[in-house]
Amino acid sequence: MRIDWNHYDPGSHFDELLAAAGQPRAAARGLAQYLRSLSDADLAARKAAAELAIVEMGITFTVYSEGQNIDRAWPFDIIPRVIPAREWTQVERGLRQRLTALNHFIDDIYGDQKIIRDKVFPADVLAQSKNFRPQCVGVRPAYGVWAHICGSDLVRDSDGTVYVLEDNLRVPSGVSYMLENRVVMKRVFPELFETQAILPVDAYPTQLFDTLAAISPRPLDYPQVAVLTPGIYNSAYFEHAFLAQRMGAELVEGGDLTVGDDDCVYMHTIRGLQRVDVIYRRVDDLFLDPEVFNPDSQLGVPGLMRAWHKGTVALANAPGAGVADDKVVYAYVPDMIRYYLGEDAIIPNVPTFLCHEPKSLDHVLANLDKLVVKPANESGGYGLLIGPHASRKERAEFATRLKADPRNYIAQPTLDLSTVPTLCDGRLEPRHVDLRPFVLQADKTHVTAGGLTRVALRKGSLVVNSSQGGGSKDTWIVAEADT
Numbered sequence: 001m002r003i004d005w006n007h008y009d010p011g012s013h014f015d016e017l018l019a020a021a022g023q024p025r026a027a028a029r030g031l032a033q034y035l036r037s038l039s040d041a042d043l044a045a046r047k048a049a050a051e052l053a054i055v056e057m058g059i060t061f062t063v064y065s066e067g068q069n070i071d072r073a074w075p076f077d078i079i080p081r082v083i084p085a086r087e088w089t090q091v092e093r094g095l096r097q098r099l100t101a102l103n104h105f106i107d108d109i110y111g112d113q114k115i116i117r118d119k120v121f122p123a124d125v126l127a128q129s130k131n132f133r134p135q136c137v138g139v140r141p142a143y144g145v146w147a148h149i150c151g152s153d154l155v156r157d158s159d160g161t162v163y164v165l166e167d168n169l170r171v172p173s174g175v176s177y178m179l180e181n182r183v184v185m186k187r188v189f190p191e192l193f194e195t196q197a198i199l200p201v202d203a204y205p206t207q208l209f210d211t212l213a214a215i216s217p218r219p220l221d222y223p224q225v226a227v228l229t230p231g232i233y234n235s236a237y238f239e240h241a242f243l244a245q246r247m248g249a250e251l252v253e254g255g256d257l258t259v260g261d262d263d264c265v266y267m268h269t270i271r272g273l274q275r276v277d278v279i280y281r282r283v284d285d286l287f288l289d290p291e292v293f294n295p296d297s298q299l300g301v302p303g304l305m306r307a308w309h310k311g312t313v314a315l316a317n318a319p320g321a322g323v324a325d326d327k328v329v330y331a332y333v334p335d336m337i338r339y340y341l342g343e344d345a346i347i348p349n350v351p352t353f354l355c356h357e358p359k360s361l362d363h364v365l366a367n368l369d370k371l372v373v374k375p376a377n378e379s380g381g382y383g384l385l386i387g388p389h390a391s392r393k394e395r396a397e398f399a400t401r402l403k404a405d406p407r408n409y410i411a412q413p414t415l416d417l418s419t420v421p422t423l424c425d426g427r428l429e430p431r432h433v434d435l436r437p438f439v440l441q442a443d444k445t446h447v448t449a450g451g452l453t454r455v456a457l458r459k460g461s462l463v464v465n466s467s468q469g470g471g472s473k474d475t476w477i478v479a480e481a482d483t
Helices: 026-036 040-057 085-109 123-127 175-188 204-214 237-247 304-310 333-341 358-366 392-404
Strands: 018-020 060-062 071-073 076-084 149-156 162-168 225-228 250-252 257-259 265-269 272-275 278-281 314-316 371-375 409-413 419-424 427-436 438-441 445-447 452-456 470-478
Touching: 026 076, 026 470, 040 071, 040 076, 040 175, 076 085, 076 175, 076 419, 076 427, 076 452, 085 149, 085 162, 085 333, 085 438, 085 445, 085 470, 175 204, 175 237, 175 452, 175 470, 204 225, 204 237, 204 278, 204 314, 204 438, 204 445, 225 237, 237 250, 257 304, 304 314, 358 392, 358 409, 419 452
Parallel strands: 076 470, 225 250, 225 278, 278 314
Antiparallel strands: 060 071, 149 162, 149 427, 149 438, 257 265, 265 272, 371 409, 419 427, 427 452, 438 445, 452 470
16 A cells, blocks of 8 residues: 555644645655655565665664663664755754854853843853853853854744754764765665755765864864764764764774873874874763863873863863753853844744742742753753653652752743654654754854754654654755745
8 A cells, every 4th residue: 555645644733744634745745756656565675775774884872771782773764854945044044143142152151251241141040050161261262162063952843933942062962863864865765866956964074074174273284183982882982983984083082192291182193192183072071181170080181171271272062162051051042142143043942941930940840740841951861851741750759859959950831843754663653853953163154954853753752862762864955945
C-alpha cells in the first residue's frame, strides 16, 4: 500500500510537511509526491539502507546511563523536515541578531557591566550565576566575541510561531549529526537531490575553520588549530573527532598540550613541540586549567588560562561564555537585543517565569501540573519536570526543590510542538520535533542552512534529546518555496 496523505492526521499540531490531511505545504509538495510513489517495500528498503549507512559510517552517540554498552548507532528517520527558504531567511536574521547581542552582553559583563548599571539586567542574577568566571574579567577577545559557536534550540507552536527555547553557548553539540544526516540522505534518496532545490550544509567545516583562523593571535594563512576533547568516553567524542578530521585540525587531549615558559601553548608531536594558535575546546570551563579551576582535573592543560590571558592562544568558545548559557539569563535576551542593538527580537522567547521572583514562584507552584520546569544550567533533557506528564509525587518533590533553590529554575508553558511525519513500524505517524541551527561568529557570522532536527520517537513525547530516546531527521531549506 502506497502512502496516502489523506490518511495522515497531524491532529491539532502544526505539521511541518502538511497543512492538513492530504494537503502538503508548498515547499514539501515535491517530497510528498515522491514519497507517495513509493511502495511499502520501497520505504522499508530505504530505511534499511539508511540504517546500514549509519553503521558503515560509524555514526554513534553515547548514553551514559546504558552502563557498559554506552555507544549506540545514531537514531535517524528518513522522512526529512522541510522549511521554505523565504521563512528561513527571517529565522537566519533572528539568529544573527541574537548571537550578536549575546556576545555584546558577555563582553559587557566581563568589562564595564553597563547593562547592570543601567538596570536592564539584575545584578543579583549575575551574582548567583554558576557560570560567571571572575578569572575572565578584563579579558578582551578578538572582535569582542566570546561565543564563537552557538546552537540555539528553536521550536514551533501550534499557531506556527517559531520561538527560541534556549541558547547553548558552552560546548554546543550536534552539528556533526546534521552533516552526516545529509550524507545519509544523499545515499538513500539521491534522486531527490536532483529534483529539489535543497540548500547545502557541507560548507560548515570550512566556515568553522575560517572562524577559528580569524581569532588566531598570529597572522598566518594556516594557523595551527586543535580540537581539545575530554577523550573517548565523552558523549560527544564522535563529533570532536569528526570536526577535527573535516577541518584538517589536530584532535588532542589535555596531555597532548603543554604551556611553555614563554606562555605559549605547544603540542607534542613526533617532530617535537609545535605551537598551537587556536584551540576549539570541548572541555568545560572548570576542567580547562587545573592551575585556575578544578586542581584535580586531568582533562585540561596547566597554564592554559595564563596563555589565553597573555594573548598567545585563542580559545573557542572563550572561557566564561557560559554566563549567557543560563536559562535565567535567557529570559533577558530580548532586553539585551533592545539595549545593545536598539531592535526588537526577531525570534521571540518562549514566555518564561523566573522562579527567583516571589510572585512568579507562587504562580509556578500553583500550576506545576500545567508547566515545564527546567534547571538553569542543565542540558540533555536532564533534571526537568514536564508537569502535565508528571505524577503528583514527582510534582511534590519538585516543589520542594523549587522552594530550596528558586534561582536555579525557570518555568514555561507546555508548548504544542510541531510535528513531522515519521516512519514508525512501517507507517507514517506525526512526531514532535525541535531544531538546533548552528551559528558561527568572529569577524563574520555564518548560519547553517537549517540545522539538526531532533525528533521525539515515542508517541506523544515532547522530549527530543537523543539521551532521552529521541532521534533526528535531515532538515531541508528548500529554495523554491511556494512554487
